[in-house]
Amino acid sequence: ASDWYSVGVILYQALTGRLPFGGSFDEVVLLKQTAVPAAPDTLVPGLPEDLVRLCQELLARDPAGRPRGPGILKRLRGHSESTMEVSRGRQSLPLIGRSWHRHVLDSGYASLVNRQTSTVFVFGRTGTGKTTLIRSFLDDLRSRQDTLVLAGRCYEQEWVPFKAVDSLIDALARHLKQLSSSELARLLPHDVSLLARVFPVIRSVDGVLAERAPVAELPDPQELRMRVFAGLRELLVRLGRETNLVLMIDDLQWGDVDSAVLLADLIFTPDPPILLFLGSYRLEDADQNRFLQILRQARDKGPGIVHHRDLAVQALTQAESR
Structure with a gap:
């Protein structure tokens, strides 16, 4: 092994x-x-x-x-018969037959530019083109100087705490590592040491633990969770003030309950960070999915200030594929 x-x-x-x-x-x-x-x-x-x-x-x-x-x-x-270049940038392929879907995604980004938190859940059966659609959209956003895209994916056979947001936090840490000490000082929350305790990759950011004094052990796990959630929200709020912030997680059907509670606490609240959240999931794995149920319930019971769209992606018809 x-x-x-x-x-x-x-x-x-x-x-x-x-x-x-x-x-x-x-x-x-x-x-x-x-x-x-x-x-x-x-x-x-x-x-x-x-x-x-x-x-x-x-x-x-x-x-x-x-x-x-x-x-x-x-x-x-x-x-075995294909080659792949991973060191060179990948060029986006033109989308065919997805003008309406792209319009919905563009509308979500327009809401973000207008300083409104927006969410789009993209769903469909395996092989219908969800990933290609989102990838094309994010590639265009990455070319904008005023936009930061943080993307991740949830894996069925990955077993880590908060696994649905784990790779997203990795992307966040990589972005923070590119910033100067003065930029970090503006962004880091007071409880960054607690954040690094739950998400160890945050420790890889130079100066993170030095920016805020380590905290004493917290005997109450509920208090730890509450302060970690608040710290991440504070960080995203500050980041969203400086750029158009786009978060994306693929394969949400493999998400865990803790991650769903975290995302609900971040987004569907009275004062969420200004961001665009994109999530995708497979329709055939969505029935009775606890992760998706928690997010839907939080959205329906929330204050209603988040602009939300559900975007179904189906296989292209013959006419659409021409």
Whole structure:
């Protein structure tokens, strides 16, 4: 199993151009035992989903959860005759037959520009083009100097706290690492040390723990959760004041209850951060899904100040695909 972990490291480096974990030898050993590396497609958008999933499974902390040789070969056969350039930027392909869907997404962004929090949930069956639609939209937004896009994905076989937002927090940490100390001072919340306790990747941001004094141990888990939620909201509020902030999470059907409660607390409240939240999920996995139920209930019971749209994506007809 350890040999297959090494294969996962090689695949991760081939996909992203970097190792799963950085730091000293002791730090890397500790991270392998306690953390999950950032999803490859959050570092390099546009990677094949099956390769990303295989890479994540090979790097599973539990050796029993890693795939074995025959299964790996079977999954790689589909890529044996193809090549992939991961170090060069990917060019967006024109969308065909999705003008209405793009209009809905553009309307959500327009609400953001007008300083209104907006959410769009994109759903459809597997293979109908949800990811392509969202990817094209986000690629256009990334070209704007006044917009920050933070994107992540939830994985069915990933077992980490707050797994639906984990890769999103990774993207947030990467953005913070690019900022100066003065910019960080404007953005970091008072309880950033607590935030780093729940999301250890925040510790990788230079000066994060130095910006605010460490807090004493909190005996009450409910108080810890409340202050972590408030700290993340404060950070996003400040970030949303400086840029048009877009958050996106793919495959919400694999989301966990804790992440749903966190997102509901962030977005569907009387005073949410100014942002556009995009979420996508598979329709066939949505029935009785607790994660989606929590978000829907929070939206329906919320103050009604968030502009929300549900966007169904179906397979293109013959006429639409011409």
